[in-house]
Amino acid sequence: LFAQECDFLWAASSASQLPPPGAPEIAFAGRSNVGKSSLLNALTNRKTLARTSHTPGRTRELNFFGLGGDVDTARLRLVDMPGYGYAAASKQKIASWTDLMRDFLRGRASLLRVFVLVDGRHGLKPVDAEMMDLLDRSAMSYQIVLTKRDEVKAAELDKRVEETLKAIEKRPAAFPQVIFTSSQSFAGIPDLRAGIARLMAE
Numbered sequence: 112l113f114a115q116e117c118d119f120l121w122a123a124s125s126a127s128q129l130p131p132p133g134a135p136e137i138a139f140a141g142r143s144n145v146g147k148s149s150l151l152n153a154l155t156n157r158k159t160l161a162r163t164s165h166t167p168g169r170t171r172e173l174n175f176f177g178l179g180g181d182v183d184t185a186r187l188r189l190v191d192m193p194g195y196g197y198a199a200a201s202k203q204k205i206a207s208w209t210d211l212m213r214d215f216l217r218g219r220a221s222l223l224r225v226f227v228l229v230d231g232r233h234g235l236k237p238v239d240a241e242m243m244d245l246l247d248r249s250a251m252s253y254q255i256v257l258t259k260r261d262e263v264k265a266a267e268l269d270k271r272v273e274e275t276l277k278a279i280e281k282r283p284a285a286f287p288q289v290i291f292t293s294s295q296s297f298a299g300i301p302d303l304r305a306g307i308a309r310l311m312a313e
């Protein structure tokens with residue numbers, strides 16, 4: 112699946128601009144700067160497919176990428192979402208991003224799963240809990256992906272996974288497995304690809 116060509120398909124900055132539902136979709140959500148766009152590039156083996164940045168708030172729209180085809184023919188769509196919890200953005204902007212994400216996450220039958228990315232150095236934050244509340248309420252299946260594994264000491268890795276699993280234990284829509292990835296060393300990327308392939312086969 113991930114050996115196929117992946118290209119930009121569509122950008123939406125409001126719910127009325129969403130592409131017509133088609134291929135199954137997988138979305139990547141998470142706090143600003145957690146590494147969503149970088150993970151998308153690592154997954155698809157493309158250095159500059161999704162724009163990454165040191166400055167938080169880089170991704171401002173829902174960006175759709177298609178594997179193996181265009182809007183009508185792609186086998187899978189990957190959706191890069193704007194980051195949440197970005198303190199420096201204006202209230203008005205935050206409100207419009209939040210509305211967009213909420214609209215998208217609620218009524219999207221083609222959306223198979225949302226990967227909620229969490230910085231592996233810091234673990235879950237209150238804003239992540241808010242996102243998980245929204246997903247639980249929407250009965251939208253999601254899975255936590257810890258990022259920046261290359262920046263975490265070996266002795267901390269298991270601890271971080273265990274505290275995360277404990278925190279999602281009672282959450283109804285959370286998939287009870289955590290993947291620890293690095294977009295730099297590619298650690299965990301094969302596991303994430305396998306997880307996505309499995310979802311598509313279901």
Ligand code: GTP
Nearest residue numbers: 143144145146147148149163164168169170194294
């Ligand atoms: P927004 O679009 O602003 O929400 O950010 P994002 O979540 O898309 O983050 P992005 O991929 O742009 O990465 C943010 C910063 O983290 C960049 O400086 C990346 O180089 C860095 N980064 C991302 N993934 C990793 C990783 O696995 N390891 C390390 N060391 N740095 C990473």
Ligand code: MG
Nearest residue numbers: 147148169170
């Ligand atoms: Mg981004």
